[in-house]
Structure formats: C-alpha cells, structure tokens
Amino acid sequence: MSGKLDGRVAVVTGAAQGIGRAIAERLAADGARVCVSDLNADRAKAVAAAIGGGAFASPCDIADEGQVKALFAAIDEAAGGLDIIVNNAAIVPFIAWDEVDLAHWQKLVDVNLTGTFLMCRHGTDLMRAKGKGGAVVNIASNSFFAGTPNMAAYVATKGGVIGLTRALATELGKHRIRVNAVTPGLTESDGVKASPHNEAFAFVEMLQAMPGKGQPAQIADAVAFLASDDAGWMTGQTLNVDAGMVRW
Numbered sequence: 001m002s003g004k005l006d007g008r009v010a011v012v013t014g015a016a017q018g019i020g021r022a023i024a025e026r027l028a029a030d031g032a033r034v035c036v037s038d039l040n041a042d043r044a045k046a047v048a049a050a051i052g053g054g055a056f057a058s059p060c061d062i063a064d065e066g067q068v069k070a071l072f073a074a075i076d077e078a079a080g081g082l083d084i085i086v087n088n089a090a091i092v093p094f095i096a097w098d099e100v101d102l103a104h105w106q107k108l109v110d111v112n113l114t115g116t117f118l119m120c121r122h123g124t125d126l127m128r129a130k131g132k133g134g135a136v137v138n139i140a141s142n143s144f145f146a147g148t149p150n151m152a153a154y155v156a157t158k159g160g161v162i163g164l165t166r167a168l169a170t171e172l173g174k175h176r177i178r179v180n181a182v183t184p185g186l187t188e189s190d191g192v193k194a195s196p197h198n199e200a201f202a203f204v205e206m207l208q209a210m211p212g213k214g215q216p217a218q219i220a221d222a223v224a225f226l227a228s229d230d231a232g233w234m235t236g237q238t239l240n241v242d243a244g245m246v247r248w
C-alpha cells in the first residue's frame with residue numbers, strides 16, 4: 001500500500017462526527033496514523049475503532065490549555081512526534097443578531113479562535129521537535145467571505161482563524177511547517193443536519209455555481225491535499241470549497 005501520507009502522524013480535532021470525522025477517515029485512507037480528538041470521548045473512541053490502521057482516540061477540549069498540552073503529550077507518547085494538525089473543532093451556532101450577547105461572543109472566541117491558537121501553539125512546538133517540517137490545516141468557513149446571517153460571532157472567529165493562518169505561515173516557514181486554511185461552504189454534517197442550517201440548502205444551492213449539497217468527504221479531499229507534499233509549495237493560503245458559492 002502506498003498512500004501520499006504514509007508514515008505521517010496526524011491529529012484531527014472535532015473528529016467524532018461531521019467534517020472532522022470525514023477528514024480523519026480520509027487522512028487514514030491516505031496512509032496517516034490518525035489521532036481522533038474530540039470533546040466527546042466515547043464517540044471519538046468509536047470513530048478511531050472504525051477507522052483502524054493504528055488510529056487512536058484522545059479526548060480534548062481545545063479551549064482548555066491543560067487539556068491541549070496533555071493531548072500532545074499523549075500523541076508524542078503513542079506515536080513519537082507529529083506531522084499534521086487539522087484544526088476542525090468549532091461551535092457552529094445559529095443565532096439571531098438580537099440574541100448575541102457577551103457570553104455567546106466569548107464562548108465562540110474561546111473555542112473557535114483561542115482553541116485553534118492553543119492547538120497551533122503547542123502542536124507546532126511538538127512538530128518542530130522532529131525537525132522534519134509539517135503541515136497545519138485550519139478549517140475556517142466561506143461565511144467569512146459571505147457574511148452569512150445568524151452567526152455573527154462565528155464569522156468573526158473564522159476571520160481570526162484566516163488571520164492566524166497567514167501570520168503563522170510567516171513565523172513557521174523557516175521550520176518547513178506549512179500553514180493553510182480551508183473554507184467550506186454549507187456542508188451536510190451531523191451538526192448541520194441537527195440545526196436550522198439544514199433549512200438553508202435550497203437558498204445556498206441557488207448561490208452555488210454547481211447544484212448539490214456539500215458533503216464532508218468533499219471538504220476532506222481539499223484538506224488531504226493541503227496536508228500532503230502535493231501542496232509542498234503552498235503556505236499561508238485559504239482554499240475555498242463551496243461549489244463556487246463565493247468567487248474571490
């Protein structure tokens with residue numbers, strides 16, 4: 001078996017369901033040994049077991065620095081280093097602007113932006129220990145380009161994630177660590193199916209260049225590309241994957 005990620009160790013956050021699960025499955029199919037991480041320990045374990053191929057689960061709340069440090073200690077212990085970080089975990093709210101208060105804003109910043117920072121801070125330190133470079137792929141959202149309604153704090157955090165992606169690419173290029181982002185459009189994940197976002201597909205399809213409901217595996221295709229040597233000359237970039245809903 002020869003896959004484009006053979007011999008690589010990867011961690012995917014929020015991998016117990018939805019887009020994160022599809023990414024974990026895809027990286028494993030390409031040959032990576034995958035750490036399936038999530039707030040939900042039981043579901044992360046079930047996903048790791050279903051993937052097989054040396055995949056293992058390690059629960060973590062990305063907003064908690066102690067838990068993030070413990071996650072990378074566990075990965076180092078289990079796999080002896082790290083090559084790929086996919087920052088996928090996030091809260092995806094549906095909330096009218098009139099309901100947005102400081103507590104909501106703070107929660108979204110803590111998880112979606114600070115959580116991504118903590119994963120980058122401690123994860124790339126572990127990557128650098130091996131001295132072989134690596135790849136970080138941050139999952140942002142095309143809502144940053146579109147200003148999608150009912151998720152103002154979320155849209156702001158995703159803009160922050162794109163900013164961090166660009167800055168970190170500059171900081172870590174000398175270590176041959178590439179840092180890129182993917183911006184999915186509305187995607188039929190477990191979270192979306194269970195939320196009012198599920199009612200938005202008809203409207204979003206009208207804006208897309210191509211018909212159809214975005215699927216988690218289609219986002220995973222772009223993530224696997226950016227994580228691999230096929231994207232070896234790309235860093236600081238944002239790859240938009242949304243059937244052409246936004247063109248920029």
Ligand code: NAD
Pocket residue numbers: 013014015016017018019020037038039040060061062063087088089090091092111115139140141142143183184185186187188189190191192
């Ligand atoms: P989802 O809600 O289906 O799954 C999210 C997962 O993240 C869950 O398993 C949850 O337990 C986990 N999680 C939440 N908070 C966490 C925390 N603090 N620490 C660790 N894990 C945590 O979400 P999804 O729709 O698959 O979205 C995945 C990513 O894709 C997110 O970054 C989201 O912003 C992005 N995205 C989704 C869409 C979409 O339409 N589904 C569109 C654009 C971007």
Ligand code: 4PL
Pocket residue numbers: 092141142143144146148184185186187197200204
């Ligand atoms: C266009 O990131 O980008 C709904 C839910 N619609 O989470 C998103 C669009 C959602 C999006 C998103």
